[in-house]
Amino acid sequence: MTNHTSTPRSQDPEDIKKRNFIKGLTGGVLGLLTLSITWPFVSYLIPTTAGGREERFIKVPNFPDMPLGVPTKMNFQDLEEQAFLKMSTVYDIWVIKHSPTEATVYSPLCPHLNCRYSWDAKQFACPCHGSNFNLAGKCTAGPSPRPLDSLPYKIEGGELFVQWKQFKAGIPDKVEA
Ligand code: FES
Numbered sequence: 001m002t003n004h005t006s007t008p009r010s011q012d013p014e015d016i017k018k019r020n021f022i023k024g025l026t027g028g029v030l031g032l033l034t035l036s037i038t039w040p041f042v043s044y045l046i047p048t049t050a051g052g053r054e055e056r057f058i059k060v061p062n063f064p065d066m067p068l069g070v071p072t073k074m075n076f077q078d079l080e081e082q083a084f085l086k087m088s089t090v091y092d093i094w095v096i097k098h099s100p101t102e103a104t105v106y107s108p109l110c111p112h113l114n115c116r117y118s119w120d121a122k123q124f125a126c127p128c129h130g131s132n133f134n135l136a137g138k139c140t141a142g143p144s145p146r147p148l149d150s151l152p153y154k155i156e157g158g159e160l161f162v163q164w165k166q167f168k169a170g171i172p173d174k175v176e177a
Helices: 013-045
Strands: 058-060 072-082 085-099 102-106 139-141 153-156 159-162
Touching: 058 072, 058 085, 085 159, 102 153, 102 159
Parallel strands: none
Antiparallel strands: 058 159, 072 085, 085 102, 153 159
16 A cells, blocks of 8 residues: 655745745746747737838839839748748739839739739739729729729839738728738
8 A cells, every 4th residue: 555645845934935936936937938939929910010011111123124114023022030030921013114213013913802913915904803904003894893002112222112012802992901
């Protein structure tokens, strides 16, 4: 037969104080460890404001070499660092360069239901439900409830910088999603 015995805990006030101190210390260290592990994920979910993810203009490569007046599909990469996490997102856009200092930049998503459209040498054409758009972005055929969505941009030192935004599909107004 096994005999289980346990040592009674000392009820000396000094010992109780020590035990409470060690408990508090352990809890604090565990809390800090948990925070340091989860913070990159938690902070990514917190919406950013000025200077954050949605406010940044990102350089689009090769703008100086683009032909004038021809809609061209371009890509740019958004590299974001949060604590020790690095995230990379590649976006595509349509750019029409009017001059070295002027351009039109469209979201690649059809405003009807977010399909990607293409340029067929005469117009922008969406393969999903047949919406067509002219160079100015105006819907000339199909169910799209609004023109193509332009994106904010700036040109500095001959280079193009674009702010990525996404808009709600299927409604007449251009509302950020
Ligand atoms: S998603 Fe483009 S026409 Fe429907």
